[in-house]
Amino acid sequence: MSTYTYHAPTRWESFRQRWRKHKTLMLFMLIPVVYFAVFWGYPLYGVLIAFKDYKILRGMAASPWVGLKHFQTLATGDVMVWKYLGNTIRLSFLKWLFGFPAPIIFAILLTELRSNKLRRVTQTITYLPNFLSWVVLSGIFAYLFSVSGPLNFIIGLFGVQPIQFMADEFWVYVMLIATDVWKGFGWGSIIYIATIAGIDTTQYEAAIIDGASRFQRIRYVTIPNMIPILTIQLVMSAGGILGGSFDQVFNMQVAERVRSSVTTLDVYEYNLGISQMKYSLSTALGLTKSIVSCAMILSANVIARKINGEEYTLW
Amino acid sequence: MSVSKATAPITLRKSKGIARTTSERVFDFLNVLLMIFLMFITFYPFWNQVVMSFCPTSDLYKGSPVLFPSGFNPGPFQVIFNYEPIWIGYRNTLFISIASTALTVVVTFFAAYPLSKPDLPFYGFFTKVLTCTMLFGGGLIPGYLLIRNLGWLNTWWALIVPGCLGAYNIFLVRNYVKTLPRELEESALIDGAGQLRILFQIIMPLSLPILATIALWKFVGEWQSWYSCLLYIDDSSKQTLGLVARKILVNSDLQLLRNSAMSYTSDSTGFGVDTKQLTAGVIVVTVAPMLAVYPFFQKYFVKGIIIGAVKG
Numbered sequence: 001m002s003t004y005t006y007h008a009p010t011r012w013e014s015f016r017q018r019w020r021k022h023k024t025l026m027l028f029m030l031i032p033v034v035y036f037a038v039f040w041g042y043p044l045y046g047v048l049i050a051f052k053d054y055k056i057l058r059g060m061a062a063s064p065w066v067g068l069k070h071f072q073t074l075a076t077g078d079v080m081v082w083k084y085l086g087n088t089i090r091l092s093f094l095k096w097l098f099g100f101p102a103p104i105i106f107a108i109l110l111t112e113l114r115s116n117k118l119r120r121v122t123q124t125i126t127y128l129p130n131f132l133s134w135v136v137l138s139g140i141f142a143y144l145f146s147v148s149g150p151l152n153f154i155i156g157l158f159g160v161q162p163i164q165f166m167a168d169e170f171w172v173y174v175m176l177i178a179t180d181v182w183k184g185f186g187w188g189s190i191i192y193i194a195t196i197a198g199i200d201t202t203q204y205e206a207a208i209i210d211g212a213s214r215f216q217r218i219r220y221v222t223i224p225n226m227i228p229i230l231t232i233q234l235v236m237s238a239g240g241i242l243g244g245s246f247d248q249v250f251n252m253q254v255a256e257r258v259r260s261s262v263t264t265l266d267v268y269e270y271n272l273g274i275s276q277m278k279y280s281l282s283t284a285l286g287l288t289k290s291i292v293s294c295a296m297i298l299s300a301n302v303i304a305r306k307i308n309g310e311e312y313t314l315w
Numbered sequence: 316m317s318v319s320k321a322t323a324p325i326t327l328r329k330s331k332g333i334a335r336t337t338s339e340r341v342f343d344f345l346n347v348l349l350m351i352f353l354m355f356i357t358f359y360p361f362w363n364q365v366v367m368s369f370c371p372t373s374d375l376y377k378g379s380p381v382l383f384p385s386g387f388n389p390g391p392f393q394v395i396f397n398y399e400p401i402w403i404g405y406r407n408t409l410f411i412s413i414a415s416t417a418l419t420v421v422v423t424f425f426a427a428y429p430l431s432k433p434d435l436p437f438y439g440f441f442t443k444v445l446t447c448t449m450l451f452g453g454g455l456i457p458g459y460l461l462i463r464n465l466g467w468l469n470t471w472w473a474l475i476v477p478g479c480l481g482a483y484n485i486f487l488v489r490n491y492v493k494t495l496p497r498e499l500e501e502s503a504l505i506d507g508a509g510q511l512r513i514l515f516q517i518i519m520p521l522s523l524p525i526l527a528t529i530a531l532w533k534f535v536g537e538w539q540s541w542y543s544c545l546l547y548i549d550d551s552s553k554q555t556l557g558l559v560a561r562k563i564l565v566n567s568d569l570q571l572l573r574n575s576a577m578s579y580t581s582d583s584t585g586f587g588v589d590t591k592q593l594t595a596g597v598i599v600v601t602v603a604p605m606l607a608v609y610p611f612f613q614k615y616f617v618k619g620i621i622i623g624a625v626k627g
Contacts, residue, residue, distance in 0.1 A: 019436045024510040025429035026436065032426035035480045036448060043453020043461050056460075106353075109346055122350045124613055126357050131609065132602060133539035135557060139564035139598050140360045143367075143591060150363065150380035186357065194621045214339045239450075247542075251565050273456045274546065286454030294451050 050284035056277075070284035080260070080268070081285070088264040091176060091249075092241045099181045100237065103188030104230070108222060110189065111196045112214070123193075126186030137179065138251040142166070145175055167255035172262055180248060191229060199225045235304045239297030242289045246270070265289055361606075367595035368392065375589055390588040391596040401600060404556035407471075411555060412537040415475040419533045420526050422479050427488035428514060449482045462547055473547040474540075474555070484529050487619070491525040492518060528619030531612055538605055560601045564594055 009017060019026065050070055052063040074081050106126075113119045129137075143149050145165035152162040165175040203221045212220065246266040254262055263271075265285065273282030335343070363381060368391050370384030395401055429435055430442070453461075458477070467473040495518065503513050519526075541557030548554060562568040 015436060018434050022429065022432060022435050025432065028425045029429050031422055032480055032485070039461070039477050040448050040452055043457035046453050046457030046460055049457065109349065113346060113350065114343055118347065118350060122354055124610060125354045127613060128609065129357060131535055131605065133541065133557060135541055135561040135564055136539065136598050136602055139594050140364055144360055144363070153380050182356070190617055190621065213336065214342065251561070253565060269455055279456050283454055283456045286456065290451045290454065297450065
């Protein structure tokens with residue numbers, strides 16, 4: 001202690017005490033510190049490429065600054081960017097429209113099942129698609145959705161002409177959304193099932209005593225109890241609107257003529273950067289996406305806080 | 316909400332004594348039908364590929380999609396297992412999956428344990444920065460250039476190290492360790508145990524559930540990963556199974572595979588090798604190891620999410 005009379009530790013003294021107490025642990029912290037400095041911090045610095053005319057052989061220091069030229073190129077000189085932006089928003093919105101409610105409804109229906117056995121088996125099977133990569137799924141669906149494949153066969157039984165799921169501008173979106181929901185609804189329901197399982201059974205008992213029917217119990221007990229988790233999920237999904245479909249769009253074997261109707265911004269970022277080696281342009285695009293996504297998730301969080309109060313937000 | 320409640324078997328919500336109205340009975344019946352339907356559409360795509368991979372080729376041209384094979388056709392699998400890149404892919408992927416899983420578990424644990432102590436110096440700073448890493452990052456190209464500058468292009472380092480630490484996993488383990496009773500550590504400290512001893516002999520064994528979950532997720536993810544390989548690896552002897560699969564399935568890079576098939580001629584009994592069967596076989600070969608162990612590990616996957624959601 002720096003003086004000889006008793007006093008509560010000053011901030012600096014407390015800091016020294018805590019450091020001494022956790023000396024070894026701070027050594028352990030070196031690992032994440034170094035890791036994130038290298039793999040997160042350095043690329044963050046590398047984002048400066050977006051403001052330079054970066055040529056890979058010249059390196060960072062030797063590449064001249066060009067300010068916002070690349071952003072300008074994207075905004076005004078590049079026709080495809082806006083089309084891809086439209087694709088991205090359309091795809092994300094539709095995926096959200098169908099993909100957000102699906103696990104919720106599934107979770108509620110699953111917990112309303114009377115047979116435990118059926119429930120468990122259904123869960124095991126429906127969780128499965130989540131674990132498969134879009135590479136594998138692309139192979140599976142290329143066949144299933146093909147003109148001579150099983151889905152068109154079933155449609156044909158009803159007398160409908162075969163639908164070109166992989167080659168038609170409208171149906172390709174149907175296919176993308178359907179497969180995405182198919183992949184995620186089972187796994188996505190886990191969090192809701194856990195929430196429902198945690199609901200106080202006395203609430204249900206009270207509802208039964210008050211004469212509530214099954215549907216009323218779902219409406220007045222189950223769903224209100226899910227509002228917190230629904231809000232959190234909604235906030236988290238807000239940030240993903242500009243991305244999230246790379247794997248699927250990149251791998252799904254859509255026909256060439258509809259490619260430009262499904263290409264999303266992250267696929268474009270890849271094409272620009274890796275295929276066309278336009279590093280600066282690609283980084284500029286990535287940076288813009290990042291900033292917008294970040295802004296969206298922060299605003300969603302603020303809105304959630306205003307509506308529901310502190311505990312229902314991410315932080 | 317306590318964890319035990321969320322992971323306990325879900326019990327029926329209503330007492331058996333309540334009569335069901337007619338509409339409720341209808342609802343229950345339709346619900347069961349719906350579940351069966353959902354199971355069917357989830358399962359059928361795999362089943363279809365599995366069957367296609369060993370059914371006689373003539374089955375494919377009968378007009379209706381294949382439900383059950385009418386015989387056993389070893390052709391496609393013979394071709395596939397004669398195809399060198401598949402084995403190369405298997406070997407590489409096995410190594411990379413195991414190595415990166417081991418690294419991830421160890422490093423995540425080392426990062427999470429100190430962070431479970433709120434009086435750690437810079438605790439707030441670390442937490443905030445870690446949260447930021449979840450929100451934004453350098454992006455695709457700066458990441459690529461980093462790997463290049465590290466000299467890791469075309470090496471396995473590029474596949475194993477980046478991604479071994481993630482804020483989500485760190486928070487998961489941290490929150491789990493936080494729930495362990497402090498008395499354990501305190502009494503160990505009183506007994507004179509050093510920090511390292513406490514870490515390895517007390518905390519680690521108790522954290523096995525969450526560490527196992529992370530190991531599982533990572534392994535399953537790495538087994539099929541293809542993207543890093545696509546970006547960073549040129550050497551075909553270093554390819555992962557995921558990339559091999561992608562080349563065949565997505566790029567229709569079937570030429571080499573077809574050449575293998577040439578030596579396998581079809582006979583009149585219909586035991587030929589159709590392209591569709593080859594791709595089906597590749598799919599089966601890629602996914603089979605995982606599907607085999609999946610039922611056994613499924614509950615650990617689920618537990619992990621629940622732990623994360625409820626406590627996080």
